[in-house]
Amino acid sequence: MPIYEYECAACGRIAAHVMLGSRRAARPACPHCGASRTRRVMSSFAVVESETSRLANLDTSRRPDDSFYSDSRNVGLWAKKRARQMGVDLGSKFDETVEKARTGKLIKDME
Ligand SMILES: [Zn+2]
Structure with missing residues (x-):
């Protein structure tokens, strides 16, 4: 199947x-x-890894370069992984913000 x-x-x-x-x-x-x-x-x-595998493969010991963020699906990923490593619960509000940033709605909201 x-x-x-x-x-x-x-x-x-x-x-x-x-x-x-x-x-x-x-x-x-x-x-x-x-x-x-x-x-x-x-x-x-x-390039079409799921977010789970993106998170797993992401190396947070170094800052991602600009090309990383040219893929909108990577927006917020770095912060998300860092937070998880530090045991910080970002809550649903963070996911919402990331989602807005990825879709460009965040910029609209700030205008
Ligand atoms: Zn859709």
Whole structure:
């Protein structure tokens, strides 16, 4: 049973979908925001790691360079991992802020 990952064009999040025979051609809607503009991504490529693996692979002993942040999905990741290592609970508010930063809503809110 093939499992594909789809990236949402609206919110940029990735969701895995199990494709069943007749539904193979249909693109699933984003489970996070409901947008129907999704594109299939190849999960075997390192650039589409899940956040879990991104967190696991992230080396917080050195500052990430600018290219790291050119991928919006990496926004907030560094702070998140550092906080986890220090045993700090950032709470849901932090996730919300990161989400806003990733989607550009934070900038809009500050305007
Ligand atoms: Zn979405």
